[in-house]
Amino acid sequence: MTFYGIQLPLIIIAAITAFIGYQFNFRAKRREVFLKEISISYNEVYFPMYELLRNIKATEEKATQLLLLDEFFQKFSGPESKVRFIGTGTKLEYYYEFELAYKKHETNQTRTNENELFQKFNLFNSMMNEEFWEAHEIIYEDHLKFKNLFNKNPFLIAIFELVNFVQNTINFFVWTSLFILYFSVWNNYQRWNVIPEWWSLNIAIQLCLYLTVFSLITKTISHQITKKNRRKNTIVKGLIKKLSFKIKKLFIQIINQQRN
Structure with a gap:
């Protein structure tokens, strides 16, 4: 056209x-x-x-x-x-x-x-x-990052930036997989025509878990490289820990239901 x-x-x-x-x-x-x-x-x-x-x-x-x-x-x-x-x-x-x-x-x-x-x-x-x-x-968000990369080999700096890009990309896919998991849970109880027949809740859970693990690995590497200049917030960390525990518990319950 x-x-x-x-x-x-x-x-x-x-x-x-x-x-x-x-x-x-x-x-x-x-x-x-x-x-x-x-x-x-x-x-x-x-x-x-x-x-x-x-x-x-x-x-x-x-x-x-x-x-x-x-x-x-x-x-x-x-x-x-x-x-x-x-x-x-x-x-x-x-x-x-x-x-x-x-x-x-x-x-x-x-x-x-x-x-x-x-x-x-x-x-x-x-x-x-x-x-x-x-x-x-x-x-001063990037203060420690530039301090850590100052006078580094340009080739290493390019690798560090690539790792940071990969980490941000994986984060996007993690959030996408969570949305997919949400709709997959509903599809497990109420079949929707828009979701392919070959797709299952187990696939959604595995996809979400694999991406989350990969995200944690890349985030750890990225954190060691960029070193974000952030203060420790015990309240936020406590909330994240509780939320992670609840999500983990929910995943275990869903997997057990699927096995039974």
Whole structure:
């Protein structure tokens, strides 16, 4: 099939290539703008605010904490305040609630207002602690990677990049296999015409398990090479461990049902 003398497949390929190129350039520009904005936020607000909040939190005496809060709001209050560089709207909104509780306490220093002030402080401190470390990890995400690959043989660097590409590709196939497994489970109980007759739940389980194992192997190799500059998060690790255990248990139950 032709369109004005040009083969239609060529037109489709050219359109897809142009679209991918546009998306790549658009994302690259957006990433550049994002990194510039978050670097400003990190240097102007997150780091100095993190230091002050940490000092207040580490202080045990309430009187000293109140003095440090005075210093905190003297630095960050007013029309020229750099809190405008806080990128997350919910955290900026909560800062103003925190500031309002501070002014309320300054006007009427009662025990109730003091308790409200420190409740706002504890929550805002937790928010900004999270915001600070997230920004730090984004800005310095590839720090250890480039440090590890600095002055390495170009041939080895190419191999390392290939391993990283393979790992990302395998991750995509792992998620795809999970979707396939999900539909295969439903197909096991309710036959759908769209799924071939030769396909079975056992094949879906094996495919998912093989890809997961291969993904873990490539991820281990990639981690040793790239060394992502990430903090340890025991809460997230605990959730992942529990989720992995439940998925494993589900697989065992399904396999036992198939054998019976």
